[in-house]
Amino acid sequence: MFEKALKGNNNYWIWLAFLGTFMAIGAICYIRQYNFGLGLTGMSRDVSWGLYISNFTFLVGVAAGGVMLVLPYYIHNYKVFGRITILGEFLAIASICMCLMFIIADLGQPIRALNVLLHPTPNSMLFWDMIVLNTYLLLNIICGWVILTAERKQVKPPKWVYIFVYISIPFAISIHTVTAMLYCGLPGRHFWLSAIIAPRFLASAFAAGPALIIFVSLILKRVANFDAGKEATDKMVTIVLYAALVNAFFVMLEFFVGFYSQIPGHMHTLQYLFVGLEHHGHVYNNLVPFMWGFVVLTTAGFTLMAIPYTRRKDLWLAIGSASLFLGLWLDKGIGFVLAGFVPNPLEEITEYYPTLNELLITIAVWCTGFFILTILYKIAVGVEHEVEA
Amino acid sequence: MDKKRREFLKIAGISTLAGLGAPAVVDRFVSGSSPLAALAAREVETGGHGEPAEAQAAPAEHVQQSVTTGIRLGMVIDIRKFIDNPEMEKECVRVCHAVHNVPVFSRKKDEIKWIWRTGYENAFPEHTNYYRNDEIEQNEVLVLCNHCDKPPCVRACPTKATFKAANGIVAMDYHRCIGCRFCMAACPYGARSFNWRDPREGLDMNKLNREFPTRMRGVVEKCNFCADRLGRGQQPACVEATGSTKAMVFGDLNDPNSEIRQVLKENYTIQRKPSLGTSPSVFFII
Numbered sequence: 001m002f003e004k005a006l007k008g009n010n011n012y013w014i015w016l017a018f019l020g021t022f023m024a025i026g027a028i029c030y031i032r033q034y035n036f037g038l039g040l041t042g043m044s045r046d047v048s049w050g051l052y053i054s055n056f057t058f059l060v061g062v063a064a065g066g067v068m069l070v071l072p073y074y075i076h077n078y079k080v081f082g083r084i085t086i087l088g089e090f091l092a093i094a095s096i097c098m099c100l101m102f103i104i105a106d107l108g109q110p111i112r113a114l115n116v117l118l119h120p121t122p123n124s125m126l127f128w129d130m131i132v133l134n135t136y137l138l139l140n141i142i143c144g145w146v147i148l149t150a151e152r153k154q155v156k157p158p159k160w161v162y163i164f165v166y167i168s169i170p171f172a173i174s175i176h177t178v179t180a181m182l183y184c185g186l187p188g189r190h191f192w193l194s195a196i197i198a199p200r201f202l203a204s205a206f207a208a209g210p211a212l213i214i215f216v217s218l219i220l221k222r223v224a225n226f227d228a229g230k231e232a233t234d235k236m237v238t239i240v241l242y243a244a245l246v247n248a249f250f251v252m253l254e255f256f257v258g259f260y261s262q263i264p265g266h267m268h269t270l271q272y273l274f275v276g277l278e279h280h281g282h283v284y285n286n287l288v289p290f291m292w293g294f295v296v297l298t299t300a301g302f303t304l305m306a307i308p309y310t311r312r313k314d315l316w317l318a319i320g321s322a323s324l325f326l327g328l329w330l331d332k333g334i335g336f337v338l339a340g341f342v343p344n345p346l347e348e349i350t351e352y353y354p355t356l357n358e359l360l361i362t363i364a365v366w367c368t369g370f371f372i373l374t375i376l377y378k379i380a381v382g383v384e385h386e387v388e389a
Numbered sequence: 390m391d392k393k394r395r396e397f398l399k400i401a402g403i404s405t406l407a408g409l410g411a412p413a414v415v416d417r418f419v420s421g422s423s424p425l426a427a428l429a430a431r432e433v434e435t436g437g438h439g440e441p442a443e444a445q446a447a448p449a450e451h452v453q454q455s456v457t458t459g460i461r462l463g464m465v466i467d468i469r470k471f472i473d474n475p476e477m478e479k480e481c482v483r484v485c486h487a488v489h490n491v492p493v494f495s496r497k498k499d500e501i502k503w504i505w506r507t508g509y510e511n512a513f514p515e516h517t518n519y520y521r522n523d524e525i526e527q528n529e530v531l532v533l534c535n536h537c538d539k540p541p542c543v544r545a546c547p548t549k550a551t552f553k554a555a556n557g558i559v560a561m562d563y564h565r566c567i568g569c570r571f572c573m574a575a576c577p578y579g580a581r582s583f584n585w586r587d588p589r590e591g592l593d594m595n596k597l598n599r600e601f602p603t604r605m606r607g608v609v610e611k612c613n614f615c616a617d618r619l620g621r622g623q624q625p626a627c628v629e630a631t632g633s634t635k636a637m638v639f640g641d642l643n644d645p646n647s648e649i650r651q652v653l654k655e656n657y658t659i660q661r662k663p664s665l666g667t668s669p670s671v672f673f674i675i
Contacts, residue, residue, distance in 0.1 A: 108568015108607025188577025
């Protein structure tokens, strides 16, 4: 089937070349970082995780979001998703690849990464995260590839593959739950120390993942003559809207707990995120624009997708799903991780500014992910066309 | 269908009973006379630094203060002694960083520190109050790794590169650390530093302490309670720097006859963020 990725029109190759350029730039930047150390990033003793881990966290969610297509189709036999389930599975593959790249980019000693396997440590959440992420990746590769191959041959997929499909569903939940547990089990980090982190992560994931699939399917409709179908799109919009609402609800609950209890530790980071935190006469607020961007973009995206008039126009739906996706990225892919380090355990404030080198590596990982996604979707759409022909 | 349901109820009932019954059986074992159980209990007691066997039976204290057996090294810092002599505080920092080849970088972003001076409210954010006395207001407190009895950093490390030694020291294996910095996120005391760049660039290679290794870039490091010096029968470097002032007392918290236990007995001491349940082994006399 891979040969389908080797044939394409000019736009296809230009798009891949565009992504490839950023990948090459990022590769050079990574070599620089590898040779100098993580000192080339904006991270510091106080803010010890930066863009790499924050984007990793968000992308785990995108990967888990694919399950919102897999579950209705395979568990509830919701036939309408038949054409697009493969998009969810392939999105999961591309997202996990990005996650793994971000982890490697973030390690101080990447060549020792296998120590996690050589010295397995079950009390560390990172150990479990490694296990569930890699298993989920493998499951999606197996399920996606086997089912697509069967579709191409126009036969029913072999029965055994359904075992993996069903296992992949709880695994989708587990990857984001364990990723939340990286944060919410740490004493002394008040902003993260909240039992609602895992459900909040899942809610935002189930909005962001399908939102991206809606956006991409609208592009596929234009450039690849692949129509997800009106009913399927509408159903995805419903899923996204409910998930986005639940996410907003959870965020507001965090505000209630912090500001009604008036416990300083529970308020500081929220203040830092949304209005800025005053400390020794200086107001620290470098994440404030991002968080208001999150509020504005998710609200706008939600509205555009909720109003029937705009939802039925492809352009508005594309803008709506893209802005919702971007908004959720600002929340989880920027704010959540970076702000958790403010204030630091000694109640001092250090702000984080990524360096150019770090930004280019981050962009390159995203481009690599979209490169993989493009190729996978090209294959999937190619098979669809072949079957229909 | 009906029959299936009955089967299910039967199985559910039996397993519930088993679930309720099991703890009782275990209880009997633990309190009973079985020699096997007694041995197991001993194992727990002498296992060193786990939960003490009598933990559950102990009076409901807000925060468990951990084990009473085995060696547990700890430190008492008498900040009153430093108030008269702030230079001694700086000397502690200087000596520690010299002995352990801790690099000095001009950019704060690259900073590495094992022991340092900080404000009272920074060291004890849970103990802040209005109108502190001048002495505390104007002086700084020495802080370092607390070598917690229940260290969150050890729990977080995915490779056991940071671990708790049998004597209670929370130690680092620089050769195993992958540099994920999970421990830095987990430590509620900000005790850990990361080698963002080659540490030798921040060291005067002519003044190296040849008895202690330099680190490589990309690994985490922190105070090690001078495990190497203890092995040679010396006191930790910072304690030695305070001379005979008794501003810092180091010893085995589990030995009732040790000097540190006498100091703890005679003085009111506090720990940093005790409510987190980490059981720090560093105590402060204010």
